[in-house]
Amino acid sequence: MNTKNFYVTTPIYYVNDKPHIGHAYTTVLADVLARYHRSLGDETFFLTGTDEHGQKVEKAAAARHMDPKAHCDETVQRFQSLWKRLGITNDRYIRTTDEYHKEVVRKILQNLYDRGEIYKAEYTGWYCVGDERFFTEKDLVDGKCPECGREVSSIVESNYFFRMSKYREWLIDYIETHPGFIQPAFRANETLGFLRKGLGDLCISRPKARLSWGIELPFDPDYVCYVWFDALINYISGVGYLQDDAMFEKWWPASYHLIGKDILTTHSVYWPTMLKAIGLPLPKTIFAHGWWLTGNTKMSKSLGNVVNPMDMADRCGVDAFRYFLMAEMSPGNDANFTEEGFVTRYNSDLANDLGNLLSRVLKMTLRNANGTIPTPGALTADEEELKREVASAIDTMESSLAALKFDQGLAAVMNAVRAGNRYLEKTAPWTLAKKGETERLNTVLFTAADALRQFSVLLYPVMPEKMAELRKALGYTGDELNDAKIADLRTRPCDLAGRHVQDTSGLFPRIDVTPKEETPAPAPKPADKKKKAAPVNVFAPIGIEEFAKIELRTAKILAAEKVEGADKLQKLQLDVGGEKRQIVSGIAQWYTPETLVGKTIVIVANLKPAVIRGVESNGMLLAAKSGKELKLVTIDGEFASGAQVG
Numbered sequence: 001m002n003t004k005n006f007y008v009t010t011p012i013y014y015v016n017d018k019p020h021i022g023h024a025y026t027t028v029l030a031d032v033l034a035r036y037h038r039s040l041g042d043e044t045f046f047l048t049g050t051d052e053h054g055q056k057v058e059k060a061a062a063a064r065h066m067d068p069k070a071h072c073d074e075t076v077q078r079f080q081s082l083w084k085r086l087g088i089t090n091d092r093y094i095r096t097t098d099e100y101h102k103e104v105v106r107k108i109l110q111n112l113y114d115r116g117e118i119y120k121a122e123y124t125g126w127y128c129v130g131d132e133r134f135f136t137e138k139d140l141v142d143g144k145c146p147e148c149g150r151e152v153s154s155i156v157e158s159n160y161f162f163r164m165s166k167y168r169e170w171l172i173d174y175i176e177t178h179p180g181f182i183q184p185a186f187r188a189n190e191t192l193g194f195l196r197k198g199l200g201d202l203c204i205s206r207p208k209a210r211l212s213w214g215i216e217l218p219f220d221p222d223y224v225c226y227v228w229f230d231a232l233i234n235y236i237s238g239v240g241y242l243q244d245d246a247m248f249e250k251w252w253p254a255s256y257h258l259i260g261k262d263i264l265t266t267h268s269v270y271w272p273t274m275l276k277a278i279g280l281p282l283p284k285t286i287f288a289h290g291w292w293l294t295g296n297t298k299m300s301k302s303l304g305n306v307v308n309p310m311d312m313a314d315r316c317g318v319d320a321f322r323y324f325l326m327a328e329m330s331p332g333n334d335a336n337f338t339e340e341g342f343v344t345r346y347n348s349d350l351a352n353d354l355g356n357l358l359s360r361v362l363k364m365t366l367r368n369a370n371g372t373i374p375t376p377g378a379l380t381a382d383e384e385e386l387k388r389e390v391a392s393a394i395d396t397m398e399s400s401l402a403a404l405k406f407d408q409g410l411a412a413v414m415n416a417v418r419a420g421n422r423y424l425e426k427t428a429p430w431t432l433a434k435k436g437e438t439e440r441l442n443t444v445l446f447t448a449a450d451a452l453r454q455f456s457v458l459l460y461p462v463m464p465e466k467m468a469e470l471r472k473a474l475g476y477t478g479d480e481l482n483d484a485k486i487a488d489l490r491t492r493p494c495d496l497a498g499r500h501v502q503d504t505s506g507l508f509p510r511i512d513v514t515p516k517e518e519t520p521a522p523a524p525k526p527a528d529k530k531k532k533a534a535p536v537n538v539f540a541p542i543g544i545e546e547f548a549k550i551e552l553r554t555a556k557i558l559a560a561e562k563v564e565g566a567d568k569l570q571k572l573q574l575d576v577g578g579e580k581r582q583i584v585s586g587i588a589q590w591y592t593p594e595t596l597v598g599k600t601i602v603i604v605a606n607l608k609p610a611v612i613r614g615v616e617s618n619g620m621l622l623a624a625k626s627g628k629e630l631k632l633v634t635i636d637g638e639f640a641s642g643a644q645v646g
């Protein structure tokens with residue numbers, strides 16, 4: 001493989017799974033990496049796909065009375081449409097049920113069998129259906145599966161084995177002498193620890209009597225191939241192994257296999273020994289990233305805390321989601337996903353810092369330079385300083401790319417963005433305009449626009465759609481919108497002067513944070529005078545069926561009093577269609593108890609009871625808030641209490 005050729009893979013995902021944030025993360029990471037390499041001018045190949053054989057698929061298809069392939073054809077679409085939605089630019093999508101892949105697996109099996117690398121023997125062991133893996137007695141933890149903790153069943157049967165054990169010493173030596181092979185380094189140590197405990201041969205067959213959904217062994221029709229042995233081969237069958245020599249020569253060995261830490265052993269032990277036996281070089285780097293947790297706990301279907309990436313993309317935008325994934329996780333370590341964390345990062349990095357810089361530059365250019373990016377005059381120390389900040393962001397992004405530390409690269413870009421805002425505050429182009437200092441104003445507007453141009457290039461692989469929009473705002477058109485190459489940043493002179501800017505005030509509208517307890521729900525804020533883009537509420541839009549879950553009712557206030565020790569709170573006694581209720585609300589600043597009694601208001605009647613400052617509250621009243629003003633939502637005139645509102 002030419003060193004300028006870059007080949008990146010993701011794991012091939014179990015076709016049965018519902019794609020979640022973990023799948024989305026690895027695939028977006030691979031996509032960002034592929035886009036950066038294309039942007040550097042490297043020839044790039046990006047492979048992803050689905051793992052479609054094995055017991056779980058067979059069972060799921062049987063439960064639906066379907067042929068397993070037909071079941072896969074249906075479920076694979078969940079992944080394919082998600083990748084389309086997330087802007088994933090894979091060059092090939094491999095399915096292990098693809099005929100070309102099966103053919104390669106069969107050829108490899110036959111070849112290894114003919115050379116004595118695969119042999120038949122009787123096997124006694126423990127099998128975990130969930131993980132589709134065998135374990136020896138000593139592997140078990142408290143008699144259960146060491147991977148997932150589930151029950152295992154004892155199995156005695158004849159099977160085929162790959163002579164993995166004989167490569168143990170070689171692999172230890174390889175890992176020790178190739179420090180970049182397994183990354184981060186502590187994962188290499190983990191693998192070495194595993195290998196030093198001893199290594200058995202690998203059972204690579206399943207009797208058809210037990211499992212028929214797999215690739216039949218070419219030398220024994222009573223068996224199918226073990227799903228992991230079949231799946232790992234995708235990394236070479238996907239780039240032409242035994243089918244297209246030129247293609248294979250071009251891409252193998254892979255630059256990166258990106259995986260999650262859960263599948264380290266299969267990739268760092270099974271796969272290298274398989275390649276060694278086949279006679280192929282090993283991938284340059286196997287990179288294992290950490291887990292996405294929700295609220296610091298593991299995501300699991302049973303806990304109901306699995307983050308659905310399609311949902312996030314719909315609610316917050318694809319690019320914002322991609323940005324969050326890349327900026328928040330320091331690859332190698334675990335990361336935590338919370339909506340609050342998402343909103344905070346989005347609002348501060350994208351809406352405030354980047355969005356603000358862009359909107360200032362656009363507005364000033366429209367107002368003071370007829371919308372045309374001016375030619376700069378003489379540069380001062382202030383311009384030089386901003387240029388240095390931008391150049392340092394380019395350096396950091398390039399080095400973080402080499403170490404797969406996008407979080408650091410993005411942090412450096414955001415630092416430079418903030419330097420851009422500081423530059424505007426210091427040079428104050430609005431004052432220069434007032435004073436008629438046109439040449440200096442031109443220099444400032446040009447310099448800030450040039451910084452934005454470079455940010456659009458550096459951020460393009462992470463947020464391709466938004467950066468194309470940003471480039472459009474700077475006056476680029478047609479192919480230029482997506483012609484954002486890092487390689488050009490150092491060589492091509494800035495081509496902005498004379499371009500006509502366009503105002504896109506809504507590039508990153510602020511996300512409204514949902515109010516917390518104790519404060520009545522405010523109505524959406526009216527667009528302010530400066531006509532900022534309307535804030536986006538992450539929790540919108542909802543369907544009518546979701547709205548229907550909220551029970552709104554009229555309620556008459558019978559009595560009201562302040563909650564002792566809490567300045568803002570009032571305790572209200574309500575009549576709701578004959579039923580008496582107490583609610584606590586944070587309206588004391590705006591209403592005295594006397595002004596409340598007798599009003600007919602609207603409440604959320606089916607809110608779970610809460611205890612606020614030691615007082616029980618059974619519902620929430622509705623109020624509208626604008627700036628410092630608050631008004632209760634009341635019913636016009638005399639009206640029954642307990643009536644439905646909607």
Ligand code: MSP
Pocket residue numbers: 010011012013014017021022023025026051231232234258259260261262263290291292293299
């Ligand atoms: N089919 C095998 C892989 C075969 S590769 C030759 C498999 N599939 S999987 O559907 O279970 O996907 C596993 C991968 O999904 C992980 O390695 C990781 O890339 C990603 N993730 C799944 N859950 C995750 C998190 N909660 N967090 C981060 N990534 C995780 O294993």
